[in-house]
Amino acid sequence: MRVIALSEVTADLVDLVGGKAAGLGELIRCGERVPDGFCVTTEAHRLGVIPTAEVVAAYERLGAGPVAVRSSSTAEDLPDASFAGQQDTFLDVTGSTELVAAIEKCWESLHSERARAYRDAREIDHRTVRMAVVVQRMITPTVAGVLFTANPLTGRRDEMAVDAAEGPGTLVVDGVARVDHYVLDGVARADTGCLTSAQLADLRATGERLQTHFGCPQDVEWAIDADGVRWLLQSRPITSLFPLPPRTRKPLPRVYLEFGHVQGMLRPVTPMGMSTLRTQIAAMLATLGVRVEIVDIGGRLYGDLTDLARDPTARRRLVKLLAVDFGPRAQAVMRHVLADPRFAPTAGRRARGRAQGAASLRTAGRAVVGILRALARPEAARRRMFEAVEQLRVRSAAPADLRTAADRLRFVQANDADDSADAIMWPIVAGMLAAALPTTLLKGLAGPDEIHAVLGGMPHNVTIEMDLALWRLAQDAGEHRHLLLDTPPAELAARHLRGTLPDVGMTAFLDVYGHRGIAEVDLGVPRWAEDPTPVFAAVANYLRVTDPRQGPDRRFQRASAAAEAALEELVGRARRRRPVRGSIAGFLLRRARSLAGLREAGKFAGLYPLRETRRQLLLIGADLHGSGLLDQPDDIMFLTLDEVHTVVHQGVDLRGTVTARRAVHRRELRRRSVPVALLSDGTDVETVLPAAPTGDGTLVGVGASAGRVTGPARVVHDPATAHVEPGDVLVAATTDPGWTPLFLTAAAVVTETGAIMAHGPTVAREYGIPAVICVPDATRTIATGQLVTVDGGAGTVTPHRPSAPTERDRP
Incomplete structure (x- = not known):
């Protein structure tokens, strides 16, 4: 036809x-x-x-x-x-x-x-x-435009938006005409602009019909002719909306805070990763006496903070608690939520707050003992921690007698208590407290950037040690230098896995760090041992560093020396002006330098059982593929553990489910912006905050690592293939430990999300490179190659014209 x-x-x-x-x-x-x-x-x-x-x-x-x-x-x-x-x-x-x-x-x-x-x-x-x-x-219209059946600016599903202009609709969709903008929220309004109230009511009713018919929010082109007849010219799904939170029977509205960026991960989590992470995060928070439901929205991890926001006791400390891991963007949206009358304290919640407090008290004794022991004897605490990490590595290995898919699934589903948690957790908490408390103690005596300087070049950080080990591998490349520099990373990875690559030290490196990767807390994502492409890409970047003074080892040494000098000067000044406060702050900062670097060790340890779980799941997937129940072994990562159980024990064919979920996952992988917080009606909370004042084009974020650098920007969405030249300013939506090898060649780091104590800023401080976090839309506002100045002290990023001179003012 x-x-x-x-x-x-x-x-x-x-x-x-x-x-x-x-x-x-x-x-x-x-x-x-x-x-x-x-x-x-x-x-x-x-x-x-x-x-x-x-x-x-x-x-x-x-x-x-x-x-x-x-x-x-x-x-x-x-x-x-x-x-x-x-x-x-x-x-x-x-x-x-x-x-x-x-x-x-x-x-x-x-x-x-x-x-x-x-x-x-x-x-x-x-x-x-x-x-x-x-x-x-x-159709020759007198007025035409576009109807959105959900508000495309805020994400609210209970509002519609209309853009209209006199004349043909192309003037609106092409953006060449001044348009009248209407928000339709069900409230009657007087006639304004080019549309009457009756016409707006007709458009709203039309939008309701279309959304019901098509089953999703619609972008509708319409036109009204000289006779007043309204025509529809097109209706298609709105593709830019972030997915709605799942339906709930709990009281509305509800507020959900994005948790993934705490781990430097804004990409969607696979269904298998989500099914395990939700349980793990909720359990971890419960150990600290905090009850938060973790929900899947668009494949991302969101925590339902509604009950905490409405609790008379919890709400008083909620914003402050977000400072450590969630950062100022999360704090800003939560301040807005707490000021919203719909989230006012609710009678009867105090009892539930006491119940949560009781849960906290059950771990308070162990916490106090563990923290005080670590502060009193940090060397012994570090020794106990790394012994516990090694024990966890050994215990995580699967027994040799697993033969069938059912055997492997029982192993994966086992949830044995981990008696090493205290030895790992409390030294980390002690280090974080020691790093955070001096900001309050030294208020009026020292600024945050001075304290950040003291926290640079921190020892005992497993991620830093990993990056430096990779740097040494690059430095020892010798005759293989050109092979590693000129061959595409994916080809090098394939040759390594086939065993046809010369011994460049990669096997030894992966023996220690192969259980790591990008978005490594997601079970569905390959580890470096499975696909070392990102590692070879990082090695190529290191080989481009020709100035020995800019080598990561030298930079780390300089940052460490500068931090020790800053510590002595700061403590001396503080003790002269406030002897007691200065002495306490000095003690804490010295303990921070002994313990705060351990923050990465907890996650590093947790990746050992995760690696073994993934390995066993892929073996189950291979069995199911062999029996025709999966199209390929890694399809298992697009099922949940409960679903795998039904496939293994009942032979249920879920290949259609896998196909549909893979399609959604691919779509969400392309999404570049993830809301910091959502309301249950789909509102992106940041979009309704008061607009920040605009100035000379300078982008304002939060300084997370002191120093000032000017260099060409390098916008990176995928670190696996990123080409970062020495001196480039790395600009990314977020970073996790899998990104940190790129820091070794970057002159500065700019991210759209983060918290001062998160992985990326911590590593930036320890390398002594400036970092500015929480810069909204940085990856879209800044272009690769554009000259920018990053001021980690002021928390600003200033784009320059191409002709601007280049300067490098390093801390």
Whole structure:
């Protein structure tokens, strides 16, 4: 079929008519007013010849007047790809000759540079896409625009938004006209702008119908003609909205705080990773007396803080508690939430608060003993900790007698108590307290940047030791230098895994650190031992460092020496002005330098059992693949443990579930922005905060590591293949320990999220490189190659014009 009337089109014909025509056909079928038209199908495009006779006949049935000719590819107007403006539209096309020419131009636009780039960004195979073309009778509007059935700015699902302007709707969608903007929240309003209150009410009612019919929020183009008749020109899913929180029977509204960035992870977690992480995080918080439900929103970890926000006792310390791991962006949104009358303290919650307090008291005794022991004898605490880490590594290995998938699953599901937790946890907590308390003690005597300087070059950090070990590997490359520098990292990784790569020290490195990786707390993500591509990419970056003074080992030594000198000067000054406070602060800062570096050890240790769990799951996946229940072994990572149990013991075929979840996961991997906090109605809380004052273009964040550097920006989304030159300013949405090898060549670090005590800023301080965190939209505002100045003391990032001189003022 090469030409089909729009009235005959149904949603299941999308492969024949493309996304736009399928949407229009559905609008007609559900009774909406749509201009008459027809579709030149993908079958005609596949054949490569415009069926001129059929097109002309269909055109004449429309009345042979002016028509709109619009692209309708099989990849557009879908839930995860709108292709808005990526392919061509032609208006007021009159006559058969012009019509055929316009159809041909629509076909050609499928291969335009912008359309190809859009498909590349969404990993859509160019060979699979076909182009259909929609031809509709032209409507001459007096006013036209776009209706969003959910507010695209805030994410609220109980609001609609309308942009409208007099004249054709292209003035609105092309952004070339001044538009009237309306937010429809169900409240009656007076006539304003180019639309009457009656027209707005009609649009809202239309939006409600369409959202109900299509089952998701819609982006709707509409036009009102000279007779006052409202026409629908298009309806497609809004692809930019962050997913809604899951439905709950608990009292609304609710507030959810994003937890993943605490681990430097904004990418979506696999379903298997989510099923284990939710339990682990909730249990860890419960140990500290905090009850928080962990929920999956868009594949990200969010904590439901509603009960804490409404608890009369907990709310008083909630904002302060967020400072340590969540940072100022989370604190800002929580201040806003606590000021919202809907989250006011609720009568009857004090009793529940006491119950949580009782849970805290049960661990308080052990905590006090553990913290005081660590502060009194830090060397002994470190020794006990690393002994416990080694014991955990040994105990995490699976027994040799696991033979069947059922055996392996029982091992994975076992939840043995870990008697080494105290030896690992309390020295870490002691170090964090010792690093945090001096800020209050020295208020008025020293600024945060001075205290940060004291915390630089911190010893006993397993992540720093890992990075320096990789640096030594690069320095010892010798005759293999050019091999490692000039060969693509993926090829080096493949050769290493095949055993055909010369011995460059990678095997020894992975024996110690191969259980690590990017987003390493997600069970579904490969470890470096499975895919060392990111490690080889980091080695190539190290080999580009030609100035020995900029070697990571020298930088760490300088940072350590500078920190010790800063400690002596700061404590001496404080003791002269406030003897008691100065002495206590000095004690704590010295203990911080002995203990705070241990912060990475807890996660490092926890990755040992995670590695073994992943290994056993992949072996189960291989068994299920062999029996035809999975298409490939790692499909198991897109199931939960409970679902794997049903597959193993009941033979349930969940391959369709895996396929659907993989598609959602791929879509979410492309998302570059994740809300810090969400309300249950979908509101991105940051979008409703008062706008920060704009100035000279300087971006304002939070200083997390002192120093000032000017250099070219390097925006990195995937550290696995990142090329970072010495002196580059690394700009990323977030970082975790798997990113830190890039810090060895970077001159400074800028991130969109984070907390001062999080992994990335901690490592930046220990290398003595400036870091500014919590810079909103840094990866979109800053371009790779753009010269920027990072001031870690002031917490600012200043973009420069290309001609600006380069300076390097290092701490």
